[in-house]
Amino acid sequence: xxxxxxxxxxxxxxxxxxxxxxxxxxxxxxxxxxxxxxxxxxxxxxxxxxxxxxxxxxxxxxxxxxxxxxxxxxxxxxxxxxxxxxxxxxxxxxxxxxxxxxxxxxxxxxxxxxxxxxxxxxxxxxxxxxxxxxxxxxxxxxxxxxxxxxxxxxxxxxxxxxxxxxxx
Ligand SMILES: [Fe+2]
Ligand SMILES: [Fe+2]
Numbered sequence: 001x002x003x004x005x006x007x008x009x010x011x012x013x014x015x016x017x018x019x020x021x022x023x024x025x026x027x028x029x030x031x032x033x034x035x036x037x038x039x040x041x042x043x044x045x046x047x048x049x050x051x052x053x054x055x056x057x058x059x060x061x062x063x064x065x066x067x068x069x070x071x072x073x074x075x076x077x078x079x080x081x082x083x084x085x086x087x088x089x090x091x092x093x094x095x096x097x098x099x100x101x102x103x104x105x106x107x108x109x110x111x112x113x114x115x116x117x118x119x120x121x122x123x124x125x126x127x128x129x130x131x132x133x134x135x136x137x138x139x140x141x142x143x144x145x146x147x148x149x150x151x152x153x154x155x156x157x158x159x160x161x162x163x164x165x166x167x168x
Contacts, residue, residue, distance in 0.1 A: 008049075039048045046077065049147055074118050120141050123142075126142050
């Protein structure tokens, strides 16, 4: 269990290095999320959980997924939340609009998105938002995002990314 957790963290850092070094992701580490964590820390955890689910699906069922794309999209899925108090009038507006804004930010950061990436990021709030994901990667992030949201309050899960980098 600890080995897969460590492997997930190291893989996400490797695959997502460019995104994690971006100005937008650094800003996301200053944006509070779920009251106790930051958007960046939550997104990093979602990416790690996605990797673990993909690993499980392959080892147990031999189901292949585009886990590299899923890691990248998980790191980007909530960047639309940055500046939420200025952009959105209410929490419900934030729930429905931040996936759309995250798609736009991801689009500009990556220089274009394919349909799977749009599905993963744009529909990650399902079933809170009505459009169901069309890809297995899109379903995986909906599960990982909810699991992360339920466990973000655990102290070891909500340390700022920048703080952790300074400690390690
Ligand atoms: Fe979200
Ligand atoms: Fe999220």
